[in-house]
Amino acid sequence: MLGWLAKDxxxxxxxxxxxxxxxxxxxxYKEKLLPLEQDHDFHSFHxxxxxxxxxxxxxxxxxxxxxxxxxxxxxxxxxxxxYPGLRVGPExxxxxxxxxxxxxxxxxxxxxxxxxxxxxxxxxxxxFGNSFLSRFECARTTCPVLEGISxxxxxxxxxxxxxRLKRGYEYEAVVKWFADRVDMILxxxxxxxxxxxxxxxxxxxxxxxxxxxxHIMLNKADVVTTPELMRVYxxxxxxxxxxxxxxxxxxxYIGSFWDEPLSNxxxxxxxxxEENDLFTNLACxxxxxxxxxxxxxxxxxxxxxxHAYLLDHLKKKLPSMWGKDSQSKKLISNLTTIYxxxxxxxxxxxxxxxxxxxxxxxxxxxxxxxxxxxxxxxxERLEWMLSVDFPRLLQMIPESIVGGASxxxxxxxxxxxxxxxxxxxxxxxxAPSPEEYRSEFIALGPNxxxxxxxxxxxxxxxxxxxxxNALHKIWSLADVxxxxxxxxxxxxxxxxxxxxxxxxxxxxxxxxxxxxPTSEN
Numbered sequence: 001m002l003g004w005l006a007k008d009x010x011x012x013x014x015x016x017x018x019x020x021x022x023x024x025x026x027x028x029y030k031e032k033l034l035p036l037e038q039d040h041d042f043h044s045f046h047x048x049x050x051x052x053x054x055x056x057x058x059x060x061x062x063x064x065x066x067x068x069x070x071x072x073x074x075x076x077x078x079x080x081x082x083y084p085g086l087r088v089g090p091e092x093x094x095x096x097x098x099x100x101x102x103x104x105x106x107x108x109x110x111x112x113x114x115x116x117x118x119x120x121x122x123x124x125x126x127x128f129g130n131s132f133l134s135r136f137e138c139a140r141t142t143c144p145v146l147e148g149i150s151x152x153x154x155x156x157x158x159x160x161x162x163x164r165l166k167r168g169y170e171y172e173a174v175v176k177w178f179a180d181r182v183d184m185i186l187x188x189x190x191x192x193x194x195x196x197x198x199x200x201x202x203x204x205x206x207x208x209x210x211x212x213x214x215h216i217m218l219n220k221a222d223v224v225t226t227p228e229l230m231r232v233y234x235x236x237x238x239x240x241x242x243x244x245x246x247x248x249x250x251x252x253y254i255g256s257f258w259d260e261p262l263s264n265x266x267x268x269x270x271x272x273x274e275e276n277d278l279f280t281n282l283a284c285x286x287x288x289x290x291x292x293x294x295x296x297x298x299x300x301x302x303x304x305x306x307h308a309y310l311l312d313h314l315k316k317k318l319p320s321m322w323g324k325d326s327q328s329k330k331l332i333s334n335l336t337t338i339y340x341x342x343x344x345x346x347x348x349x350x351x352x353x354x355x356x357x358x359x360x361x362x363x364x365x366x367x368x369x370x371x372x373x374x375x376x377x378x379x380e381r382l383e384w385m386l387s388v389d390f391p392r393l394l395q396m397i398p399e400s401i402v403g404g405a406s407x408x409x410x411x412x413x414x415x416x417x418x419x420x421x422x423x424x425x426x427x428x429x430x431a432p433s434p435e436e437y438r439s440e441f442i443a444l445g446p447n448x449x450x451x452x453x454x455x456x457x458x459x460x461x462x463x464x465x466x467x468x469n470a471l472h473k474i475w476s477l478a479d480v481x482x483x484x485x486x487x488x489x490x491x492x493x494x495x496x497x498x499x500x501x502x503x504x505x506x507x508x509x510x511x512x513x514x515x516x517p518t519s520e521n
Contacts, residue, residue: 021290024393025297026055032381032389033301039372040308045362046354047300048124049179054181055293057121058102059285060150062178065188066200067156070219074188074257075100075151077469078282081506083141084108096135097174098153098364103140111136121181128177131168148286152178157200171199178207183285183292185213191220191232196239204243208355209299216240216252221271222262222467229254229267253278261465261502272468290397298390302352305382307343308374310353314363315371332360414501430504431515432496434488441491451485457494464498470507474498477511489517 028048036042037118043049063071076082084106085098099114099122109117111133115126125136135155155167179185185207196204207214218236221229233254239284240250255271256262257439262271314331318324331338335356444456454475461471479486487492493515497507 014356021294021393021396022055023335024320024389024396025293026052028385028389028393029128029297030080032378032385033297033304034177034381036308036375037304037376039375039378040304040311041371042307043357045307046303048127051118051121051123053119053121053123056148057147058120059183059289060099060121060152060178060181061184061186061282061285062152062154062175062182063186063188064154064175064203065156066190066193067189068198069156069190069193070257070460071156071188074186074217074219075153077258078151078279079141079143079145080259080473081141081143083139083143085137085139090135095155096111097132097155097178098135098136099138100146100151100153101138102138102143102150103418104284105140105141106142107140109138111138111141114138125174125177128169128174132170132174135167135169149282150181152182154178157197157203172202172206175203179207179210179213180296182213184282184290185210186215186217188219189218189236190223191218191229194232194235194239196243201243208245211244214244214250215278216250217257217278218252218254220256221254221267222256222264225264226266256467259467259470259501262467263465265462265465268462268468275467275469278443291394294390294393294397298386301382301386301390302349303354305379305386306342306348307351307354308337308379309348310359311368311371312374313338313342314368315373318368324367328363331368332363335363410433428496428500428503429508429512429515432489432492434492436496437492438488441486441488442497444491446488451483451487454484454493457491461494461498464502466498470501473496473507474501477507480511480517487517 003520034049063074065071072086076086079100083100085108095240099120101120111122111125112130114120114122114136115133120138122136122138126133155171167495187204216236218233221232233252236252237250244250253274254267255274259276262268314328317327317331319327339350339353339356342348343353441452441461444452444460446452457475458471461474464471466474474494476498477497478490480490480493493511501507
């Protein structure tokens with residue numbers, strides 16, 4: 001990708017050339033934004049210094065929800081395999097923040113080790129102390145999905161009396177840290193657990209500023225009937241309207257995101273469409289990551305700009321001799337008015353200013369006289385970055401290209417394919433007997449060349465009530481010649497795998513050699 005040159009030496013002091021967007025963002029941050037942040041103690045007030053891994057690491061997806069809403073099960077569903085340390089149960093079983101990341105071998109990395117690994121973007125999690133680090137780990141596993149994205153599984157948000165249990169660390173602050181850095185936030189709700197606890201409310205409200213990343217999932221939708229689902233959806237939207245304060249209606253994905261048979265499959269088409277939309281958005285994350293990182297850095301630069309002007313204003317308003325303490329308290333109490341004055345003076349947007357209540361807390365014990373004055377040259381470099389450098393970087397980002405649909409009649413778009421490592425019962429991994437399924441095959445009306453279409457096969461396969469994701473995987477295994485139709489033997493393979501899945505067995509990643517068709521079948 002061709003670079004570009006910023007040649008205005010009167011404002012940038014040197015010529016800057018970038019070979020790609022990631023390199024450009026990193027260098028602009030180090031050379032033009034970081035010096036201003038350090039001058040005005042931005043990292044103590046707002047967010048820790050960004051590392052190289054924050055710019056180069058693959059996109060991340062954060063999963064939030066109350067306990068037993070299916071977060072961990074969804075991770076397993078999308079990976080189509082288990083990861084090291086996975087635990088699933090009806091009560092709170094995930095008691096840690098787990099970053100599921102790609103690796104050559106399956107292993108669990110403790111939180112203390114993860115924060116010193118410079119290849120991972122978790123260095124600054126150390127600010128939350130040993131209590132949190134003992135509840136954080138990275139699970140490395142080999143999976144094509146994880147070559148494109150990483151998943152952050154979280155402890156279930158507690159409700160009722162369980163909220164009184166002490167976690168030992170600031171849960172909401174940790175969630176906020178991740179939310180500021182991930183590319184997508186998935187908030188899961190259970191159709192039978194619609195209440196929003198006090199802690200959950202605080203967590204959602206703490207996501208302010210990351211509204212565009214939030215996607216809502218209404219999980220386990222197959223356990224209710226269509227009329228009940230309509231009422232549940234309405235109740236969810238009513239509850240969210242009181243917590244998520246945005247003009248736009250939040251997107252809600254409705255379905256049952258796991259591999260078990262659907263209890264009520266009358267809304268199968270809806271579930272297929274919703275899951276397809278969600279997986280397509282996930283598949284696009286690697287392509288849109290550069291845009292997200294650019295947007296986040298622009299927001300950070302605008303916040304650093306108003307932060308610098310705010311501290312400079314507070315310093316200038318202090319008396320030179322006596323009465324500094326009383327004047328500091330007066331300034332803090334009038335912070336909202338000060339925001340408005342600074343915005344008018346420097347032509348800034350009030351939307352760029354931080355929460356005044358949070359700033360009041362952080363300013364309360366500080367000596368305003370120690371605040372640094374604004375360095376005009378550094379501020380000019382920041383302005384140049386916002387007005388010239390960022391727009392040029394945006395021009396370097398290629399347009400996203402979304403792949404076409406599969407030939408499978410169960411067209412659920414998985415992220416970069418699927419992979420599994422499981423222990424199979426040997427009796428399942430054998431070639432099926434076509435004669436066992438011949439009568440069912442004939443009843444579907446094969447064409448003159450002895451094949452049934454995908455739609456003909458689908459009418460039989462959906463009777464299993466398996467979700468479309470599982471049926472899509474079965475189709476991919478059974479359609480050996482990839483022609484979008486089934487021979488008798490391929491149909492036998494599909495029915496065999498359906499029985500295997502209903503027996504609770506994991507499907508193989510690819511068709512075993514002993515199950516391939518021969519000249520005899």
